Amino acid sequence: MCARNTDTKEEILRIGKHFIQYYGYNAFSYADIARELNIKNAAVHYHFRGKEDLLIALVDKNIENYQSLSKQLNHSKMSTLSKLGKFIEPYSILCEAESICIIGSIASDYKTLPESVKAKISLLVEMVLGMVEQTLSEGKKKGELQFFESARTQALLIMTNLAAGVQLARISGKKDYENIRKAVIRRLKK
Amino acid sequence: MCARNTDTKEEILRIGKHFIQYYGYNAFSYADIARELNIKNAAVHYHFRGKEDLLIALVDKNIENYQSLSKQLNHSKMSTLSKLGKFIEPYSILCEAESICIIGSIASDYKTLPESVKAKISLLVEMVLGMVEQTLSEGKKKGELQFFESARTQALLIMTNLAAGVQLARISGKKDYENIRKAVIRRLKK
DNA sequence: AAAATAACTTACTTATTAGTAAGTAACTCT
DNA sequence: AGAGTTACTTACTAATAAGTAAGTTATTTT
Numbered sequence: 001m002c003a004r005n006t007d008t009k010e011e012i013l014r015i016g017k018h019f020i021q022y023y024g025y026n027a028f029s030y031a032d033i034a035r036e037l038n039i040k041n042a043a044v045h046y047h048f049r050g051k052e053d054l055l056i057a058l059v060d061k062n063i064e065n066y067q068s069l070s071k072q073l074n075h076s077k078m079s080t081l082s083k084l085g086k087f088i089e090p091y092s093i094l095c096e097a098e099s100i101c102i103i104g105s106i107a108s109d110y111k112t113l114p115e116s117v118k119a120k121i122s123l124l125v126e127m128v129l130g131m132v133e134q135t136l137s138e139g140k141k142k143g144e145l146q147f148f149e150s151a152r153t154q155a156l157l158i159m160t161n162l163a164a165g166v167q168l169a170r171i172s173g174k175k176d177y178e179n180i181r182k183a184v185i186r187r188l189k190k
Numbered sequence: 191m192c193a194r195n196t197d198t199k200e201e202i203l204r205i206g207k208h209f210i211q212y213y214g215y216n217a218f219s220y221a222d223i224a225r226e227l228n229i230k231n232a233a234v235h236y237h238f239r240g241k242e243d244l245l246i247a248l249v250d251k252n253i254e255n256y257q258s259l260s261k262q263l264n265h266s267k268m269s270t271l272s273k274l275g276k277f278i279e280p281y282s283i284l285c286e287a288e289s290i291c292i293i294g295s296i297a298s299d300y301k302t303l304p305e306s307v308k309a310k311i312s313l314l315v316e317m318v319l320g321m322v323e324q325t326l327s328e329g330k331k332k333g334e335l336q337f338f339e340s341a342r343t344q345a346l347l348i349m350t351n352l353a354a355g356v357q358l359a360r361i362s363g364k365k366d367y368e369n370i371r372k373a374v375i376r377r378l379k380k
Numbered sequence: 381a382a383a384a385t386a387a388c389t390t391a392c393t394t395a396t397t398a399g400t401a402a403g404t405a406a407c408t409c410t
Numbered sequence: 411a412g413a414g415t416t417a418c419t420t421a422c423t424a425a426t427a428a429g430t431a432a433g434t435t436a437t438t439t440t
Binding site: 022027153168179180 | 217315357358
Binding site for chain 2: 390
């Protein structure tokens, strides 16, 4: 099926994700990826024709991950607060790594991307917002969560707190993110 | 004092600000600025030695603007809610122009910047957060505003809502930003 | 009116970028 | 065992990037 190295493609995705979330989409090149993996840049082009294709692959992976999370949450007897934790936790991990989320990273470079990529990102955004919205609705219905806005607006408020929270943490420190995270959870409880 | 054109420098700042907030810091070049202004790229280098110097000038300008706003708000009999409006309004204008704030834009490229620029951005961030925090405290003391977190945390929540709100609006639409904006204000009133 | 200076342009250089065509080694299938 | 396929490398090209040295022109200063 394949020769030499089975997981070069996966490694490129791993480093690509890291570079996008740490340095930003327009701040790294295929040469950077190649250097990091001790391969030639033509090898990166072999697996992903261009940078956009790499980005699309990463967005697709994110969509798949959230789809799998969605299934997991649907059959789960977890509390809705714990379910929300599944959306919050990745941001805490990002903050620890001094990185930002892929959506936040792409948001700044959004206007430089071709329409095909933009559409895929829209899909991802709508998906995440929809999932959080649904979890919030469920929690309110069960009396496990409290909030006063519509579920959509509440989802927007929470996700913008988290997304900009990790961005801000790189500038003003991790403590600010921690305070945001705690406040987001506290508000939903009382 | 000066020959030919008095405001080329100002024009470069204007276009530079637009490019950073529309395309992202690492997505435009001096050649792009030169093309836009019908000058040569050496002329851009004449006014700002390098891209970092242009960024520093823009951050400095922001700091000055907020300093002037600070003085304006201190001597004002405006309601604290109106004062907060002075921090919110710029984001609504950005959203309309499908742009993002300079701090949000730089946040994604933060790790590619030299220490001197990072320090200046930290300064700007602390300044804005401090001003919003102070306005919130004042509003609570006067009984004009209501919130349950510390003023610092409340400031973080509001500013992250706005910063990520304009980012999100480019992907999912302006309506989402509008709902965030309204919710932010509504929460402080009731 | 001459000298100095500010605001440029011309004409480069050097480095990086994305991308590709052609070759090669290892493995897989028949 | 030979043919095909996969996963690369070698060795380029063409375009863009940042940056600079030297020359030019208009204005200001003396």
